[in-house]
Amino acid sequence: MKKVEKKRLIVDMPEHLKVELEEFSDEVGMSQNQLVVLAVHSLVANYKTKGSFIFADLLNPVHREK
Numbered sequence: 307m308k309k310v311e312k313k314r315l316i317v318d319m320p321e322h323l324k325v326e327l328e329e330f331s332d333e334v335g336m337s338q339n340q341l342v343v344l345a346v347h348s349l350v351a352n353y354k355t356k357g358s359f360i361f362a363d364l365l366n367p368v369h370r371e372k
Contacts, residue, residue: 317342 319327331338352360 327338327341331341334341336344349360
C-alpha cells in the first residue's frame, strides 16, 4: 500500500462552530480531524464536479438570516 504524505493545516473557526464539531465528533464516534478531512474531501469533489455553483446555495440570503 502506498503511504500518503500528510501535511498539517491550522484552521481558525468561530468558537460555536468548534463546540458543535466537538459534539458531532462525540455523537458519531469519529475524531474532529477525521470529520474535517471528510468534509474537505467532499468540498473538493463537489467543486471538481460542479465548480463554483456549489457556493450558490450558501450565498443565498435566506441562509444568512439564521
